[in-house]
Amino acid sequence: MKKRHYFSRSILFLIAFLFAVLFILPTLLTITNSFMSQWELSANYGKVFSEITSDNEYTSEKVNLKLIPDMVSFKQYFSVLLQSPDYLFKFWNSAFLVIPIVVGQVVMATFAAYTFYRCSGRVYKILFFIYIILMLMPYQVMLVPNYLVADWTGLLDNRWSVILPGIFAPFSVFLLTKFMRRIPEALIESAKIDGATEWKIFTKICIPQCYSAIYSVAILAFIDNWNMVEQPIILLSDIGKHPLSVYLSNINTEEIGLAFAVATIYMIPPLLLFLHGEKYLVEGITHSGSVKG
C-alpha cells in the first residue's frame, strides 16, 4: 500500500514537472535568445520574420528554437540601450501611461473600498453591484464610452484619454472591498469608542490591515496595463505615443536581434514586481474568492 502511494506521488510530481517546463519555456527562450548575436538569430529564425514581406514561409528550411546561444553576446543590449533610442523611447511611453494609472487606481480604489466596507445601506449595495457589472463588461464594450468621453473633452490622441479611464477601473475596488470585509468589526468599534475620527480609522487601522491587498492590487493593475494593446490603438492615433507593447509587434527582419533584447527588457519590471511580491499577490488573489458576499 505504502509503495503504491509513493509510486502515484512520483507520477504526479512528473506531471507537475512537465507542466512547469511548458509554462516556463517560452519566457526562458525569450531571455536566452536575447543573448544571441544578430547573426545567430538571423540564421535561426530569419525566415520566420520575413514571411510578411515575401512568400518564402513554405520553403523546406527547418526553423529550430535554440535554448542556449552558441556564444553569449551582449551586443543586442548595447545597441538597444545606446544606439536605437526608438525602443527606449517607447519603453518610457509605457511607463508614462502605466505608472499614473497604477497610482491613481490604487488610491481611488482604497478610498472607494473603504466606503463599501463601512456603509451597508441599500444604495451602497446597488452601487457595489454596478461596479461588479462594470468590472465584468468586456473591454470592447467599455472602450466605446471611453472613446466618446475623450472625443467630447478633446482628449483624443492625448495620453490622458488612456490614463483617466484606467484610474477608475472597478476591479481594484472590488478586490479591496472583499479584502477589507475581513477586518474585524470590533477593531473599528473600539477605535470609535476611543474617539478616533473616520480619517484616523481609515489611515491608522484600515490601510495598515490591507497592505498586502493594496500591494497585490497594484501588481495586478501594473501587469494588466503594462500589457495594454487595445486602448492605445484606438485612443492614440499618433504612433509616437504608443507603448512598447504595441510597437514590439512591428519589428522587421533586420531588427530581430534587437527585438529579443527589447522583449526581455520589457518583461523586467513586471517580473521584478512578481518576484518581490509573489506572496502578497497570491494572498490578494486568494481573498478575491467569489463574486458573491
Add this chain to the structure above:
Amino acid sequence: MKRIISFLKSHKKNKKVESIFLLPSLLGVLIFFLVPFIVIIYYSLINNPMEQKFVFLDNFNALFDNSAFILAAKNTATFSLLAVPLAVILSLVLALLLESQIPYKSQFRTFFLSPMMVPVASVVLVWKVVFNFNGPMNSLIGVFGLEPIKWLKSDYSQFVIIILFLWKNLGYNMILFMAGLNNIPKTLLEVAEIENASPWFKFVQIKLRFISPTILFVALLSLINSFKVFREIHLLTGDYPYDRLYMLQHFMNNTFKALDYQKLATAAILMGIVMIVIIGILFIIENYFGKDVEG
C-alpha cells in the same frame, strides 16, 4: 424622486462621513462609464447624430445583417465556448495537483503563475517561431506522422490562440481554486474518510460542491479574459488576421476607424446585454448547484 430626497435627508441626519470616501471614484465612474453609457443607448436607437430620429431596433437589425459582425461574433463565441471550460477544468487539475502531497509545491506555484507576469508582446516572438510552418510544432507532430499545418493561416489558428490563452491564465485561476479547496472544512473530509467514501464521491459531492462559488468566479474571470485574447492575435498576426481569428475587437477597431457611431453603440449595447444574460445564467446554475452548502 421622492425616495431619493428622503434618502438624502435621512443620510444627512446620520452624517455618514465614510460615504465621502466613495465620491471621487464614483464621480470618475459616472463621467467615464455610466453617463456615456446612457448616451450610447441613445445612439443605438437613433438613425444618425444629425437628424436624431428614433428608429428603435433598425440599428440592431442592420448589425445582424452585417457579415463582418456575424463572423466576429461567431469566432468570439466559439473561442470563449472552447477556452473558458478548458481554463476552468485545467486550472482545477493544476490546483488538485499542487494540493496532493508533492515536493517543491511553492516552486511549482511560482512557475505556473509566471506566465501571467510576462507581457504578451515579449513572448510573442517565441510563439511566432514555435507555430511557424517550418517551426518546432510541425516538427513535433511530424514525429507522429502528421502533415505539417499552416498554424496561423488555417482553421487550426483558434487552437493556437487557445494554447496561448491557457498558458497565460491558468496560473491565476489555479490560485483561486487552491484557496477554494483550502476552505473546505477538514472535518467533513475526515468524516468521509472514516465512512469509507470513494475518492470520486469525495471529489464530486464534497469538493466540487464547496468550491462551486469559486468555479463561478473563475468562469467569469476567464470569460472576461477570453475577450482580451485580441492582444495575442493582434501581436501575432497584425491588423488583418486569418478569417477564423477575426474577433469582435477587430470589428470594433474597424468601426472606430470609420467613426460609425451608430454601429459602435449598437454593437457595444448588444455585447453588454449578451454579457449580462450569460452572467445571469452562470449565477442561476451556481445557485442551484451549491445551494445546500452555503450558509
